Amino acid sequence: MTTTLPPSTDNSALQDAANRHLFVGMTNPAQLAEEGGPLVMDSAEGVYVTAMDGKKYIDGISGMYFRNAGHGREEIARAVYEQLSRISMNVYAGATPATIQLAAKLAEITPGDLTRTFFCQGGSEANESSLKMAQAYHMRRGDKGxxxxxxxxxxxxxxxxxxxxxxxxxxxxxxxxxPRPANVVTVPGPHAYRCEFGSSSPEECGELSAKAIEEAILFEGPESVSAVIGEPVSQPLGGVIPPSNYWPLVREICDRYGVVLIFDEVITGFGRLGEWFGADFVGVTPDIMSFAKGITSGYFPVGGSIATAEIADVFSGGPDKTWSHMYTYSAHPGGAAAALANLAIVEREGLVDNARARGEQLAERLAEMKEKHPMVGDVRGAGLIQGIEFVADRKTKQHFDPSLKVNARLTEKLIARGVWIRVPAYIVPIAPPLVITADELDELATAIDESLGEVEKELGV
Ligand SMILES: Cc1ncc(COP(=O)(O)O)c(C=O)c1O
Structure with missing residues (x-):
């Protein structure tokens, strides 16, 4: 096919070429083309991104929940450059100083006795690795089913x-x-605002949701269950904080039936909740923790799975103990250098504490919006992972008819106010970089508040 390479400074030529040649994740080329094309970004600093057309936006969800240390960190870019200039990748069965240091750093900052890390390139691979590790762990111990x-x-x-x-x-x-894989079992989440058990209090919802896991284990047969996996606080429905009894009960249940508990900390890890890890936030240590995103703030694709010694040690001993699992680019030294530089920034600038303080400020603003806007059904979250659920009717909690395209309306209003948040379904996700200042957070919250008001006016709410 003949095509011309768009000049790297020509916004409309780039958008046009993107409309023809690029898959932009989770979007549809015709829809994006209707909007002109994808947002082509030119530069970024702190919480702001600047598009090729010169417009500046607050990055309302940290790229995709990864830009913990903010945009434009030359320090991280330089660490990667220096690392790649010296040694750019492992040899087979080898390691590099940066990767070894990063593994030791993770053992230091993660809770409990999480101690040995397998590195990969992102969150999906991290969870795949954690699930494979859990199953292989049972196999090696003779628990083959x-x-x-x-x-x-x-x-x-x-x-x-x-x-x-x-x-x-x-x-x-x-x-x-x-088909859906045969080994997958799904249970209700601990979502107090929409508890599937119709419970009368968050605690009851926490207890019943934990019991649902126990019932699933008993129904499937404990001898057939390898792992329970969950995010300490889950994001897709907008910062769903489980009732405080939920994870301690799930931990007990996993221990009772010999089931491995895996925390997916791909979003919650590295400060987003105002604690280093979601495990610290909920007060429960998993057997395996998956991580990605915030470990490098997205400056290099890195993910991984850190396991307790009890799990990791079954893969050590004779040759038959080896864990047969790898990716070509596992433990990339460029990624490790990015992670070490990023974590140094998080520590030096107190970004975990900032996430907690700005999170409290955001929660106050969201509570005010709930008072003020009838379309706000629920506000929830902690630290810098929060969300608004909008509803057509507060009493019934019914969502708006999709034909009203309330999410698209809100997206448009937010973008017009210089906030880059694409609103999915019926949730406004809010997760800016952890470097956000009090003034910037006010600017973000005011734009959300005004956008809700404008959409309510349009809908006659
Ligand atoms: C909680 C969680 N787990 C896993 C993933 C998958 O990570 P990745 O897209 O890096 O494969 C994501 C991505 O958004 C996530 O939010």
């Missing part, structure tokens, strides 16, 4: 074939991809 995985509705664990079928939420339909 454990292959089922329990996950919760409302969760998202990735896009690979295995991880895609875990959890589930309205923004990620899986109708094109059949």
């Amino acid at each position: 454990r292959y089922k995985v329990i996950s919760r509705k409302g969760s998202y664990h990735g896009s690979t074939y295995g991880t895609m079928w875990l959890g589930g939420h309205p923004g990620f339909p899986r109708t094109d991809y059949q």
Whole structure:
């Protein structure tokens, strides 16, 4: 096919070429073309991104929940440059100083006795690795029938074939991809605003949601269940904080039936909740933790799975103990250098504490919006992972008719006010970089508040 390379400074030529040649994740080329094309970004600094057409936006969800240390960090870029200039990749069965240091750093900052890390390139691969590790762990211990995985509705664990079928939420339909793997078991999530058990209090919802996991284990047969996987706080439905009794009960249940507990900390890891990890936030340590995104703030694709010594040690000993699992680019030193530089920034600038403080400020603003706007059904979250659920009727909690395109209306109003948040389904997700200042957070919250008001006016709410 003949085509011309668009000049890197020509916004409309780039958008035009993108409309013809590029898949932009989770979007549809015809729809994007109707909007002109994808937002082509030119530069970014702190919480702001500047598009090729010169417009500046607050990055309202940190790219895709990864830009913890903010945009434009030359320090991280330089660390990657220096690393790649010296040694750009491992040899087979080798390691590099940066990767070893990063593994040691993770053992230091993660809770409990999480100690040995397998590195990969992103969150889906991390969860695949964690699930494979859990199953292989049972096999090596002679527990050969454990292959089922329990996950919760409302969760998202990735896009690979295995991880895609875990959890589930309205923004990620899986109708094109059949069949559903036979080892996947799905239970309700601990979502107090819409508790599937019709419970009268968050605690009751927490208890019943944890019990649903126990019932699934007993129904499937404990000897067939390998792992329970969940995000300590899940994002797809907008910062769903589980009732405080939920994870301690799930931990007890997993221990009772010999099931491995995997935390997917791909979003919650590295400060987003105002604690280093979601595990710290909910006060429960998993057996395996998957991570990605915030470990490098997105400056290099890195993910991984860190396991307790009890799990990791079964893969050590004679040759038959080896864990047969790898990716070509596992433990990339460029990624490790990015992660070490990024974590140094998070520590030096106190970004975990900032996430907590700005999170409290955001929660106050959201509570005010709930008072003021009838379309706000619920506001929830903690730290810098929060969300608004909008509803047509507060009492029934019914959502707006999709034909009203309330999400598209809100997206348009937000973008017009210089906030880059694409609103999915019926949730406004809010997760800016952890470097956000009090003034910037006010600017973001005011834009959301005004956008809600304008949409309510249009809808006659
Ligand atoms: C909680 C969670 N787990 C896993 C993933 C998948 O990560 P990746 O897109 O890096 O494969 C994501 C991505 O958004 C996520 O939010």
